[in-house]
Amino acid sequence: MNLPNFLLRRTKVEQIQKGYKSDDESRNIFISLKFFMVFSQVLGLLPQENIRRNLEDMRFKWLSFKMLYTIALICSLAVAVFSCLIYWATNGCSIDDIAIAVSYGGSLASMILYLQLAKSWEKLMRSWHSIDLTMNTNYGYPEMLDRKIKLFMAMFIFLGILDYMLCAGNLYEHLTNQYGKNLTTQVYYNTSFPQLFAYVPYTYFTAIFCSIITVHSNLTWAFNDLFIIILSTALALRFQQISQRLNKERFKINPLSFWRSIREDYDRLASFCKELDSHISSIVLLSYFLNIFFLLIQLYHSLEPISLIVRKIYCIFSFGYLILKTSSVSLYAAWINDESKAPTNVLNSVDSSLYNVEIRRLLVQISFDKTALTGCKMFSVKRGIILSVASAIVTYELVLIQFSEANLYENTP
Numbered sequence: 001m002n003l004p005n006f007l008l009r010r011t012k013v014e015q016i017q018k019g020y021k022s023d024d025e026s027r028n029i030f031i032s033l034k035f036f037m038v039f040s041q042v043l044g045l046l047p048q049e050n051i052r053r054n055l056e057d058m059r060f061k062w063l064s065f066k067m068l069y070t071i072a073l074i075c076s077l078a079v080a081v082f083s084c085l086i087y088w089a090t091n092g093c094s095i096d097d098i099a100i101a102v103s104y105g106g107s108l109a110s111m112i113l114y115l116q117l118a119k120s121w122e123k124l125m126r127s128w129h130s131i132d133l134t135m136n137t138n139y140g141y142p143e144m145l146d147r148k149i150k151l152f153m154a155m156f157i158f159l160g161i162l163d164y165m166l167c168a169g170n171l172y173e174h175l176t177n178q179y180g181k182n183l184t185t186q187v188y189y190n191t192s193f194p195q196l197f198a199y200v201p202y203t204y205f206t207a208i209f210c211s212i213i214t215v216h217s218n219l220t221w222a223f224n225d226l227f228i229i230i231l232s233t234a235l236a237l238r239f240q241q242i243s244q245r246l247n248k249e250r251f252k253i254n255p256l257s258f259w260r261s262i263r264e265d266y267d268r269l270a271s272f273c274k275e276l277d278s279h280i281s282s283i284v285l286l287s288y289f290l291n292i293f294f295l296l297i298q299l300y301h302s303l304e305p306i307s308l309i310v311r312k313i314y315c316i317f318s319f320g321y322l323i324l325k326t327s328s329v330s331l332y333a334a335w336i337n338d339e340s341k342a343p344t345n346v347l348n349s350v351d352s353s354l355y356n357v358e359i360r361r362l363l364v365q366i367s368f369d370k371t372a373l374t375g376c377k378m379f380s381v382k383r384g385i386i387l388s389v390a391s392a393i394v395t396y397e398l399v400l401i402q403f404s405e406a407n408l409y410e411n412t413p
Contacts, residue, residue, distance in 0.1 A: 035153070046121055087198055281375060
């Protein structure tokens with residue numbers, strides 16, 4: 001026997017005897033989400049304390065620097081939304097003005113929803129952690145979850161920043177074409193944020209303030225989708241592990257205790273899915289509202305004649321970006337429902353001589369239990385929701401076109 005391999009095997013046996021945990025047994029959702037939590041707090045979302053330590057140390061405190069930072073961002077966004085409303089009341093509004101207000105309002109709503117979630121985030125993570133401790137022994141930790149989370153984060157942050165840069169470049173190209181060499185920073189910001197600079201004088205401080213809340217709104221919007229995708233992926237992979245285990249054991253004669261453990265594991269996940277949905281369903285609803293709204297706005301603008309190059313690039317990219325976000329949220333959130341139904345095929349193919357009460361109970365639960373994320377109970381996120389969203393977009397786009405033609409007819413002398 002090879003001596004190094006023998007020593008390595010002996011070391012592992014000694015570690016098990018002394019109570020050491022394997023890598024899979026020690027991994028959990030809190031560790032996987034650490035980097036994601038750091039990013040969330042850069043945006044002032046989920047202001048928990050001690051997120052880089054253990055789950056036992058994580059706390060939510062009203063009196064903390066992170067909470068002060070969150071409140072400062074909420075107040076800043078409230079000022080932006082309030083200035084939009086005043087501008088509407090005094091100058092009227094266009095579709096672009098509505099889009100700007102919805103962008104700031106969506107970011108403000110996100111801040112408030114995540115602040116509300118932060119108060120129960122510790123309890124939610126403890127519930128998920130207990131599931132990890134139970135399932136890691138028989139299933140191991142979901143493969144590639146950590147890598148998927150980092151990949152999703154890198155992709156959405158990059159696309160969110162690129163979308164903002166193209167939007168800014170689009171405006172700069174338009175103003176350069178209009179003002180030429182007379183274009184100044186003040187003109188740029190006055191055009192970008194007329195709702196604020198109509199009442200506040202232009203200074204470097206106000207310009208920086210406007211830039212910060214705009215970038216923050218873009219990234220918060222992307223964060224909503226990222227948040228749903230990551231949590232959905234983590235939970236769906238757990239349901240997938242049950243299906244994979246059933247497929248491996250489908251031709252074996254297993255005792256009643258095996259089927260009982262499978263049913264109990266499934267019940268834990270199904271119950272936790274309901275708990276998770278009770279906390280994030282409002283975020284799911286907000287995500288769909290923002291994505292559909294800006295898809296309509298982008299489609300509306302795509303009907304206009306476009307001659308400038310950067311604007312063409314921005315329109316194409318932004319439309320593709322919105323389609324990607326909406327479809328990704330729909331597919332990954334629906335993945336939970338897909339995987340929760342997957343064990344049915346294996347359970348229905350069990351030989352009649354091996355059929356027992358635990359299999360029957362599990363089949364009944366899968367058939368009648370609605371395991372899926374929802375948008376405040378108004379809709380369930382299943383695979384067919386993509387077609388529903390597409391039909392809704394077409395319907396509302398036709399309404400927008402008719403509204404635009406009606407305004408054009410009224411303004412024609």
